[in-house]
Amino acid sequence: MRRLLLRSLVQGPLTEPAPPADDAALAELAARVDRAARRRLGRTLAIREVDAGSCNGCELEIHALGNVLYDLERFGLRFVASPRHADVLLVTGPVTANMREALERTYQATPDPKWVVAVGDCARNGGVFAGSPACVGRVSAVLPVDLHVPGCPPSPLVLLGGLLALLEDVSTGVIMDQARRKREEP
Numbered sequence: 153m154r155r156l157l158l159r160s161l162v163q164g165p166l167t168e169p170a171p172p173a174d175d176a177a178l179a180e181l182a183a184r185v186d187r188a189a190r191r192r193l194g195r196t197l198a199i200r201e202v203d204a205g206s207c208n209g210c211e212l213e214i215h216a217l218g219n220v221l222y223d224l225e226r227f228g229l230r231f232v233a234s235p236r237h238a239d240v241l242l243v244t245g246p247v248t249a250n251m252r253e254a255l256e257r258t259y260q261a262t263p264d265p266k267w268v269v270a271v272g273d274c275a276r277n278g279g280v281f282a283g284s285p286a287c288v289g290r291v292s293a294v295l296p297v298d299l300h301v302p303g304c305p306p307s308p309l310v311l312l313g314g315l316l317a318l319l320e321d322v323s324t325g326v327i328m329d330q331a332r333r334k335r336e337e338p
Protein backbone atom coordinates (compact mmCIF):
# COMPACT_ATOMS: atom_id res chain seq x y z
CA MET A 153 0.00 0.00 0.00
CA ARG A 154 2.81 2.40 0.93
CA ARG A 155 4.59 1.55 -2.30
CA LEU A 156 1.44 2.21 -4.32
CA LEU A 157 0.97 5.54 -2.57
CA LEU A 158 4.56 6.58 -3.25
CA ARG A 159 4.31 5.53 -6.88
CA SER A 160 1.14 7.52 -7.42
CA LEU A 161 2.80 10.59 -5.87
CA VAL A 162 5.84 10.27 -8.14
CA GLN A 163 3.99 9.33 -11.35
CA GLY A 164 1.10 11.75 -11.13
CA PRO A 165 -2.25 11.09 -12.81
CA LEU A 166 -2.38 8.44 -15.53
CA THR A 167 -5.24 10.01 -17.47
CA GLU A 168 -4.58 11.22 -20.99
CA PRO A 169 -4.40 14.98 -21.52
CA ALA A 170 -7.52 16.52 -23.03
CA PRO A 171 -7.32 17.13 -26.79
CA PRO A 172 -6.68 20.77 -27.70
CA ALA A 173 -9.87 22.71 -28.29
CA ASP A 174 -10.41 23.55 -31.95
CA ASP A 175 -11.45 27.13 -31.31
CA ALA A 176 -11.79 28.13 -34.97
CA ALA A 177 -14.04 25.17 -35.85
CA LEU A 178 -16.10 25.72 -32.71
CA ALA A 179 -16.50 29.44 -33.40
CA GLU A 180 -17.64 28.80 -36.97
CA LEU A 181 -20.07 26.07 -35.92
CA ALA A 182 -21.37 28.24 -33.08
CA ALA A 183 -22.07 31.13 -35.44
CA ARG A 184 -23.97 28.86 -37.84
CA VAL A 185 -26.01 27.25 -35.05
CA ASP A 186 -26.79 30.70 -33.68
CA ARG A 187 -28.00 31.97 -37.08
CA ALA A 188 -30.06 28.84 -37.74
CA ALA A 189 -31.57 28.88 -34.24
CA ARG A 190 -32.59 32.53 -34.55
CA ARG A 191 -34.10 32.01 -38.01
CA ARG A 192 -35.95 28.79 -37.27
CA LEU A 193 -36.83 28.95 -33.62
CA GLY A 194 -36.98 32.50 -32.43
CA ARG A 195 -34.32 31.48 -29.89
CA THR A 196 -35.75 28.40 -28.18
CA LEU A 197 -35.61 24.63 -28.58
CA ALA A 198 -36.27 22.25 -25.69
CA ILE A 199 -34.37 18.94 -25.67
CA ARG A 200 -35.14 15.90 -23.54
CA GLU A 201 -32.27 13.44 -23.29
CA VAL A 202 -33.22 9.77 -22.99
CA ASP A 203 -30.66 7.10 -22.13
CA ALA A 204 -32.24 3.99 -23.62
CA GLY A 205 -29.38 1.74 -22.49
CA SER A 206 -26.08 3.45 -23.27
CA CYS A 207 -22.73 2.91 -21.55
CA ASN A 208 -22.89 6.62 -20.52
CA GLY A 209 -20.07 7.55 -22.88
CA CYS A 210 -22.52 9.46 -25.08
CA GLU A 211 -23.98 11.16 -22.00
CA LEU A 212 -20.55 12.47 -21.01
CA GLU A 213 -20.24 14.19 -24.40
CA ILE A 214 -23.81 15.50 -24.26
CA HIS A 215 -23.15 16.92 -20.78
CA ALA A 216 -20.09 18.67 -22.20
CA LEU A 217 -22.40 20.72 -24.45
CA GLY A 218 -23.44 22.58 -21.33
CA ASN A 219 -19.95 23.48 -20.14
CA VAL A 220 -18.31 26.88 -20.51
CA LEU A 221 -16.60 25.90 -23.77
CA TYR A 222 -19.70 24.94 -25.75
CA ASP A 223 -22.41 26.67 -23.68
CA LEU A 224 -25.35 25.30 -25.67
CA GLU A 225 -27.90 27.53 -23.96
CA ARG A 226 -26.48 30.64 -25.63
CA PHE A 227 -28.20 29.41 -28.84
CA GLY A 228 -31.54 28.99 -27.10
CA LEU A 229 -31.13 25.20 -27.08
CA ARG A 230 -31.73 23.84 -23.59
CA PHE A 231 -32.28 20.54 -21.86
CA VAL A 232 -35.56 20.01 -20.02
CA ALA A 233 -36.51 17.48 -17.37
CA SER A 234 -39.89 16.49 -18.79
CA PRO A 235 -40.81 15.18 -22.25
CA ARG A 236 -43.99 17.26 -21.93
CA HIS A 237 -41.83 20.37 -22.33
CA ALA A 238 -39.66 19.00 -25.14
CA ASP A 239 -39.46 19.57 -28.91
CA VAL A 240 -36.62 17.08 -29.44
CA LEU A 241 -35.85 13.68 -27.92
CA LEU A 242 -32.11 13.01 -27.91
CA VAL A 243 -31.85 9.22 -27.53
CA THR A 244 -28.63 7.36 -26.74
CA GLY A 245 -27.66 3.71 -26.56
CA PRO A 246 -29.15 0.60 -28.01
CA VAL A 247 -32.71 0.27 -26.80
CA THR A 248 -32.65 -2.33 -24.07
CA ALA A 249 -35.64 -4.56 -23.48
CA ASN A 250 -36.07 -2.93 -20.07
CA MET A 251 -36.09 0.59 -21.52
CA ARG A 252 -38.34 -0.01 -24.52
CA GLU A 253 -41.63 0.80 -22.82
CA ALA A 254 -40.15 3.84 -21.04
CA LEU A 255 -38.85 5.15 -24.38
CA GLU A 256 -42.22 4.64 -26.07
CA ARG A 257 -44.04 6.35 -23.22
CA THR A 258 -41.58 9.26 -23.32
CA TYR A 259 -42.26 9.66 -27.03
CA GLN A 260 -46.01 9.57 -26.48
CA ALA A 261 -45.71 12.17 -23.72
CA THR A 262 -43.84 14.59 -26.01
CA PRO A 263 -46.22 17.03 -27.74
CA ASP A 264 -46.36 17.33 -31.53
CA PRO A 265 -44.52 18.50 -33.51
CA LYS A 266 -41.47 16.61 -32.24
CA TRP A 267 -38.19 15.22 -33.51
CA VAL A 268 -36.16 12.20 -32.51
CA VAL A 269 -32.36 12.36 -32.76
CA ALA A 270 -30.50 9.07 -32.30
CA VAL A 271 -27.06 9.82 -30.81
CA GLY A 272 -24.09 7.46 -31.16
CA ASP A 273 -23.39 4.26 -33.04
CA CYS A 274 -25.39 2.17 -30.56
CA ALA A 275 -28.49 4.27 -31.21
CA ARG A 276 -27.88 4.01 -34.95
CA ASN A 277 -27.29 0.28 -35.34
CA GLY A 278 -26.80 -1.30 -31.93
CA GLY A 279 -23.05 -0.60 -31.98
CA VAL A 280 -21.02 -2.83 -29.72
CA PHE A 281 -24.24 -4.17 -28.19
CA ALA A 282 -25.74 -5.36 -31.49
CA GLY A 283 -27.12 -8.87 -31.16
CA SER A 284 -27.32 -8.79 -27.39
CA PRO A 285 -30.39 -10.65 -26.11
CA ALA A 286 -30.88 -7.79 -23.61
CA CYS A 287 -31.38 -5.27 -26.43
CA VAL A 288 -34.22 -4.57 -28.81
CA GLY A 289 -31.68 -2.90 -31.13
CA ARG A 290 -31.36 0.50 -32.79
CA VAL A 291 -33.62 3.40 -31.84
CA SER A 292 -35.35 3.39 -35.24
CA ALA A 293 -36.65 -0.10 -34.43
CA VAL A 294 -38.81 1.54 -31.76
CA LEU A 295 -39.36 5.18 -32.76
CA PRO A 296 -39.37 7.18 -36.01
CA VAL A 297 -35.91 8.77 -36.10
CA ASP A 298 -35.37 12.11 -37.85
CA LEU A 299 -31.59 12.30 -37.54
CA HIS A 300 -28.68 10.05 -36.63
CA VAL A 301 -25.52 11.50 -35.09
CA PRO A 302 -22.72 8.92 -35.60
CA GLY A 303 -19.75 8.28 -33.34
CA CYS A 304 -18.71 6.24 -30.36
CA PRO A 305 -19.20 8.57 -28.68
CA PRO A 306 -19.80 11.61 -30.88
CA SER A 307 -17.77 14.60 -29.70
CA PRO A 308 -19.54 17.79 -28.61
CA LEU A 309 -18.56 19.37 -31.96
CA VAL A 310 -20.20 16.50 -33.85
CA LEU A 311 -23.28 16.80 -31.64
CA LEU A 312 -23.45 20.53 -32.34
CA GLY A 313 -23.12 19.76 -36.05
CA GLY A 314 -26.00 17.29 -35.76
CA LEU A 315 -28.23 19.84 -34.06
CA LEU A 316 -27.26 22.32 -36.75
CA ALA A 317 -28.23 19.81 -39.46
CA LEU A 318 -31.57 19.38 -37.74
CA LEU A 319 -32.12 23.14 -37.67
CA GLU A 320 -31.04 23.64 -41.27
CA ASP A 321 -32.86 20.72 -42.82
CA VAL A 322 -35.42 22.02 -45.26
CA SER A 323 -38.09 19.46 -44.58
CA THR A 324 -37.78 19.64 -40.81
CA GLY A 325 -37.67 23.41 -41.11
CA VAL A 326 -41.38 23.21 -41.89
CA ILE A 327 -41.87 21.40 -38.61
CA MET A 328 -39.85 24.04 -36.79
CA ASP A 329 -42.05 26.75 -38.23
CA GLN A 330 -45.04 24.81 -36.91
CA ALA A 331 -43.35 24.59 -33.51
CA ARG A 332 -42.75 28.31 -33.42
CA ARG A 333 -46.32 29.09 -34.47
CA LYS A 334 -47.60 26.71 -31.81
CA ARG A 335 -45.59 28.56 -29.17
CA GLU A 336 -46.84 31.93 -30.34
CA GLU A 337 -50.50 30.88 -30.16
CA PRO A 338 -52.33 32.58 -27.27
Ligand code: SF4
Pocket residue numbers: 205206207208209210244245246271272273274275279280303304305306
Ligand atom coordinates in the same frame (compact mmCIF):
# COMPACT_ATOMS: atom_id res chain seq x y z
S1 SF4 B 1 -22.04 4.77 -29.02
FE1 SF4 B 1 -20.20 4.24 -27.81
S2 SF4 B 1 -20.20 5.77 -26.16
FE2 SF4 B 1 -22.28 5.78 -27.03
S3 SF4 B 1 -23.45 4.33 -25.79
FE3 SF4 B 1 -22.60 3.17 -27.52
S4 SF4 B 1 -20.66 2.29 -26.75
FE4 SF4 B 1 -21.27 3.95 -25.36
